[in-house]
Amino acid sequence: xxxxxxxxxxxxxxxxxxxxxxxxxxxxxxxxxxxxxxxxxxxxxxxxxxxxxxxxxxxxxxxxxxxxxxxxxxxxxxxxxxxxxxxxxxxxxxxxxxxxxxxxxxxxxxxxxxxxxxxxxxxxxxxxxxxxxxxxxxxxxxxxxxxxxxxxxxxxxxxxxxxxxxxxxxxxxxxxxxxxxxxxxxxxxxxxxxxxxxxxxxxxxxxxxxxxxxxxxxxxxxxxxxxxxxxxxxxxxxxxxxxxxxxxxxxxxxxxxxxxxxxxxxxxxxxxxxxxxxxxxxxxxxxxxxxxxxxxxxxxxxxxxxxxxxxxxxxxxxxxxxxxxxxxxxxxxxxxxxxxxxxxxxxxxxxxxxxxxxxxxxxxxxxxxxxxxxxxxxxxxxxxxxxxxxxxxxxxxxxxxxxxxxxxxxxxxxxxxxxxxxxxxxxxxxxxxxxxxxxxxxxxxxxxxxxxxxxxxxxxxxxxxxxxxxxxxxxxxxxxxxxxxxxxxxxxxxxxxxxxxxxxxxxxxxxxxxxxxxxxxxxxxxxxxxxxxxxxxxxxxxxxxxxxxxxxxxxxxxxxxxxxxxxxxxxxxxxxxxxxxxxxxxxxxxxxxxxxxxxxxxxxxxxxxxxxxxxxxxxxxxxxxxxxxxxxxxxxxxxxxxxxxxxxxxxxxxxxxxxxxxxxxxxxxxxxxxxxxxxxxxxxxxxxxxxxxxxxxxxxxxxxxxxxxxxxxxxxxxxxxxxxxxxxxxxxxxxxxxxxxxxxxxxxxxxxxxxxxxxxxxxxxxxxxxxxxxxxxx
Numbered sequence: 001x002x003x004x005x006x007x008x009x010x011x012x013x014x015x016x017x018x019x020x021x022x023x024x025x026x027x028x029x030x031x032x033x034x035x036x037x038x039x040x041x042x043x044x045x046x047x048x049x050x051x052x053x054x055x056x057x058x059x060x061x062x063x064x065x066x067x068x069x070x071x072x073x074x075x076x077x078x079x080x081x082x083x084x085x086x087x088x089x090x091x092x093x094x095x096x097x098x099x100x101x102x103x104x105x106x107x108x109x110x111x112x113x114x115x116x117x118x119x120x121x122x123x124x125x126x127x128x129x130x131x132x133x134x135x136x137x138x139x140x141x142x143x144x145x146x147x148x149x150x151x152x153x154x155x156x157x158x159x160x161x162x163x164x165x166x167x168x169x170x171x172x173x174x175x176x177x178x179x180x181x182x183x184x185x186x187x188x189x190x191x192x193x194x195x196x197x198x199x200x201x202x203x204x205x206x207x208x209x210x211x212x213x214x215x216x217x218x219x220x221x222x223x224x225x226x227x228x229x230x231x232x233x234x235x236x237x238x239x240x241x242x243x244x245x246x247x248x249x250x251x252x253x254x255x256x257x258x259x260x261x262x263x264x265x266x267x268x269x270x271x272x273x274x275x276x277x278x279x280x281x282x283x284x285x286x287x288x289x290x291x292x293x294x295x296x297x298x299x300x301x302x303x304x305x306x307x308x309x310x311x312x313x314x315x316x317x318x319x320x321x322x323x324x325x326x327x328x329x330x331x332x333x334x335x336x337x338x339x340x341x342x343x344x345x346x347x348x349x350x351x352x353x354x355x356x357x358x359x360x361x362x363x364x365x366x367x368x369x370x371x372x373x374x375x376x377x378x379x380x381x382x383x384x385x386x387x388x389x390x391x392x393x394x395x396x397x398x399x400x401x402x403x404x405x406x407x408x409x410x411x412x413x414x415x416x417x418x419x420x421x422x423x424x425x426x427x428x429x430x431x432x433x434x435x436x437x438x439x440x441x442x443x444x445x446x447x448x449x450x451x452x453x454x455x456x457x458x459x460x461x462x463x464x465x466x467x468x469x470x471x472x473x474x475x476x477x478x479x480x481x482x483x484x485x486x487x488x489x490x491x492x493x494x495x496x497x498x499x500x501x502x503x504x505x506x507x508x509x510x511x512x513x514x515x516x517x518x519x520x521x522x523x524x525x526x527x528x529x530x531x532x533x534x535x536x537x538x539x540x541x542x543x544x545x546x547x548x549x550x551x552x553x554x555x556x557x558x559x560x561x562x563x564x565x566x567x568x569x570x571x572x573x574x575x576x577x578x579x580x581x582x583x584x585x586x587x588x589x590x591x592x593x594x595x596x597x598x599x600x601x602x603x604x605x606x607x608x609x610x611x612x613x614x615x616x617x618x619x620x621x622x623x624x625x626x627x628x629x630x631x632x633x634x635x636x637x638x639x640x641x642x643x644x645x646x647x648x649x650x651x652x653x654x655x656x657x658x659x660x661x662x663x664x665x666x667x668x669x670x671x672x673x674x675x676x677x678x679x680x681x682x683x684x685x686x687x688x689x690x691x692x693x694x695x696x697x698x699x700x701x702x703x704x705x706x707x708x709x710x711x712x713x714x715x716x717x718x719x720x721x722x723x724x725x726x727x728x729x730x731x732x733x734x735x736x737x738x739x740x741x742x743x744x745x746x747x748x749x750x751x752x753x754x755x756x757x758x759x760x761x762x763x764x765x766x767x768x769x770x771x772x773x774x775x776x777x778x
Contacts, residue, residue: 001027002058003067005038005049006085008104010097012764018049019058021066030054030067033075033082035108037068050100051075052082074335076104078352080389087385091749093756093772094375102375103350105328117156118184119170121148127178134508139515140169143564148179150565156181158323163564215310217278221271224417225278228262228395259388263364263409264397266419267660268631269426269595272397273303275419276360277310279395280341284311288357289340293348293379295366297321298558298569299593303343303362311341318344318351321566346371346379349386357392359383363592364396364405365624367777376773380405399631400624400662403669404680422635429602429633429640431658435649447537447545452603452643459600460553460582464638467596468585469629470542470605473559474498475507477536479520483529490516494733500561501540514735542605543585550583558586591629597636604629607646611653614730616678617777619653623665626657677745679775685744685752686776687759688729690737690769700768701726701740704759708744711758721746721755737769749774 001022007014020038022030030036032051040047046068058064077085081103088099121127127145136142143163148154156170173179217225266272280290294303297319307315316330316339333339335352342351346369349359361369361380369379380396387394396405396414409416422428434449444450456466478487478496487496490511497509499520509518523530534541543557558572569589576584577596584590584599610622626644634640646654656665674681689704691697705723712719722745729739746752756772763770 001030002055002064003030003036003051004053004055004058005036005051006096006100007040008035008048008050008097008100010095010100012095012760015095015097017052019060019064020049021064022054023066026067026070029070029073031073031075032079033077034073035071035076035104037071039065039068050077050082050085050096052085072108076108076335076352078335078354080356080386081350081352083389084350084382084386087389088375088377088382090757091381091385091753092375092377092774093753093760098375102347102377103352105331106324108328108331116184117181118153119144119148119156119159119174119179119181120153121145121179122177124149124152130178131502132505134506134517134519137517138169138172139510139517140165141172142517144169144173145178147565155323158325164320215274215278217274218271218421218423220266220419220421221275221278221423224262224264224275224419227415227417228260228264228275228279228393229282230260259391259394260415261384261387261394261413262396262415262417263401263405264395264417264419265401265406265409265662266397266399267422267428268399268628269422269428269635270399270419271423272362272399272419273306273595274423276362276395276397277306279358279393280307280360281310283358283393284313284340286357288355289342289353290358291348291351291353291356291360291383292341292343293359293361293369293383294343294345295363295368295592296569296589297345298563298573298589299362300343300345301570301573302594307341307343313339313341315339315341315343316351318342318348320345320347321569323566349379349382356386356390358395359387359392360395360397362397363628365398365400365402366592367621370775370777372777374771376771376776378775381775399660400627403620403666403673406662406666407670407680426634426636427639428660429630429642431630431642431644433649433654433658434643434645436645436647446549447542447605448549448603449643449645452601452645453549455601455641455643456550456583456603459641460550462638463579463598464582464600465576465579465596465598466583466601466603467590467599467629467632468542468546468583468603468605469587469591469625470537470539470585471587471591471609471625472536472538472606473540473561473587474510474512474538475501475540475544476534476538478534479509480533480535481524481527481529482531482533484524484527486524486526487535488521488525490514492516492733492736493731495731498538499534500538501544502561513731537606539585539587546583546585553583554581555583555585556581558584558589560587560589563589588625590632591625593628594632595635596632598638599632600634600636600638600640602629602633602640602642604642604644607644607654608648611648611651615777616673616676620669623653623657623662626654627660627662630657630660682745682747683749683752684775685746685756686773687742687744687756688739688771688773689726689742690734690739690771692737694738697738697740698726701742704763704768704770705742707759707762708742708755711755719746719751719754721751 003020003022004017006017034051036049037046038049085099089096127149174181264272283290292303294300316334318330334342337354342348361383364380371377408414434451439449476499480487490497493511493513495513497511499507500510501507507520509520524532539557539559543555547555556572556576563569575581604626610625630642633642644658689701708723712721725742726740729741752774
């Protein structure tokens with residue numbers, strides 16, 4: 001027997017399938033999807049490989065090497081994932097190794113290592129002094145030191161995972177004598193009991209039915225559930241248990257067990273989650289498994305709570321803030337079939353689930369589903385690939401669907417299901433657009449308008465809660481010299497540095513691109529003037545202003561700075577849910593999906609910051625964030641109020657968002673994109689070429705454009721594209737590298753993938769630094 005394999009650490013030069021002979025003693029053990037060891041190269045060094053196919057003959061002839069051993073008898077990838085591996089590699093022009101690392105935790109091969117590197121804090125007092133004085137030169141170093149002040153010691157791999165940092169800041173702290181790195185024993189704990197359990201499907205079904213009986217869907221919800229599950233809508237009586245209807249429709253159910261895609265489009269608070277849970281209950285009753293995707297890690301605790309309250313089965317959780325060991329434990333539980341419910345952010349789309357029948361992508365419009373690092377996949381697109389491979393059902397839910405998704409529904413490719421009203425007869429919040437120009441004329445220099453301030457006082461006096469949304473972290477946007485007009489720029493990037501003011505410490509300047517930090521100089525670096533001012537507004541400054549205006553109220557802030565450590569999202573949200581604080585301030589983390597019944601006032605502090613970005617999707621993102629933020633108000637018994645503060649009160653986008661009029665927004669947006677030949681009418685891609693030498697970078701960008709044009713000319717019968725550029729990227733210099741953009745439009749994403757694959761193969765050994773992205777988010 002022949003095993004066709006790909007290497008786990010495949011780089012472009014060896015990114016292909018290799019064949020190996022399966023020894024006789026392994027014939028009964030070998031399976032597709034297993035990790036094995038194979039001899040590779042002239043030295044026959046042992047490397048890890050993944051089995052992607054088994055056959056009787058090899059296309060490479062008879063002179064083949066034999067497999068060394070099987071690492072784990074249980075496959076690390078399910079059969080559909082092996083097929084998905086090739087699909088993702090093809091779509092995103094990456095290697096097999098890139099995709100394997102997305103699908104299989106690194107801990108799988110590391111878990112047998114008896115020791116590990118552990119970072120230990122040496123001198124707590126010295127660490128506090130260094131932080132207070134702002135003496136560290138990078139934000140990752142600050143984050144690592146803050147974490148070690150809390151826990152005193154932690155495995156290096158877990159610090160890297162929890163803070164999303166490389167090993168470099170850890171080594172820098174060691175070199176400064178603030179921490180030491182030692183070797184200690186690594187102990188793998190088991191998440192669940194490995195001993196076999198007796199199956200009791202009847203009792204399991206009874207528990208699901210018993211929980212489900214308490215939840216009766218509204219009419220619109222029942223119709224959506226019926227459409228998703230393939231049940232005749234006329235059979236549903238909204239006043240009876242859905243179990244009665246499902247048990248009568250086995251024949252119809254079997255006829256509809258094929259891939260189907262639905263857009264569940266409902267206003268904020270319309271009960272989309274209830275539809276998810278009802279559909280999940282039936283899929284579990286059929287013996288299948290369910291995947292819940294949420295856009296933000298911050299939303300996983302809420303979804304876990306809802307799912308755990310409905311079903312007795314404990315869900316598995318997958319997201320990037322888990323430590324390597326935690327991630328392995330969750331992943332291992334899933335692949336062994338110990339849980340049929342998985343909840344997670346973007347990376348959970350690759351979970352090795354058995355009999356996956358339903359994939360739910362909540363807030364499907366959210367840009368957080370798009371990976372910012374190579375390979376730059378979109379979880380919604382991967383979910384669609386996987387659902388098609390499995391003939392599963394895909395449900396995309398949103399109150400503000402992505403323009404491409406809604407257009408697909410309009411064209412009939414996606415089944416549109418609408419929830420037009422809020423549940424429990426709740427009403428959408430009353431929205432007031434506040435003209436901040438008039439506030440200035442009245443002498444109000446505060447960041448909070450008089451109307452919003454009055455509403456906050458009134459609702460807080462009744463024991464209710466307030467959320468304030470500002471999509472800018474930090475204290476101030478930048479430092480401006482009032483004498484020469486210069487701002488303090490990052491020495492390594494072409495952006496101004498942002499002022500951050502940690503509690504109890506001196507304010508510092510931070511570059512949000514290279515993470516460099518520096519002390520705020522007393523004099524302007526350009527003209528030596530002391531006339532420097534903090535300009536712009538960030539969440540830290542807003543928190544300070546609110547705390548001053550409401551000294552008796554507890555204020556929480558939720559942004560990237562306050563959620564850098566493990567479990568910070570859940571801790572902050574749970575504190576707000578328990579009324580330990582009455583005011584929550586945050587960036588887009590708080591704008592979507594959260595359900596706080598006692599929030600009756602929402603303030604959108606600076607809507608203008610959202611609508612004036614430089615790419616064609618800026619208007620869509622602004623509409624979504626304003627609408628989603630507004631939707632957090634009035635979800636309980638009390639009516640909600642929303643205040644949108646803007647200097648452009650007549651802007652069509654703000655007017656549409658204030659009324660939650662998605663149809664009007666979509667009509668304008670789709671016509672604009674039709675005229676400009678933007679998605680969904682054509683596919684869009686970006687190539688970013690970067691170099692430490694400015695002239696060399698521009699020359700390389702022109703060379704790449706010429707290569708694409710030659711490729712198109714050679715295949716003009718099959719490829720039709722337009723290439724624009726090269727030009728400087730919006731952020732021209734990052735980490736001392738000059739960046740040049742090439743934008744490309746093509747008929748579809750497959751065409752872009754073919755071009756990007758050709759580019760990757762042509763320039764893999766040239767040293768050219770090029771990043772390619774389909775459906776980029778600028």
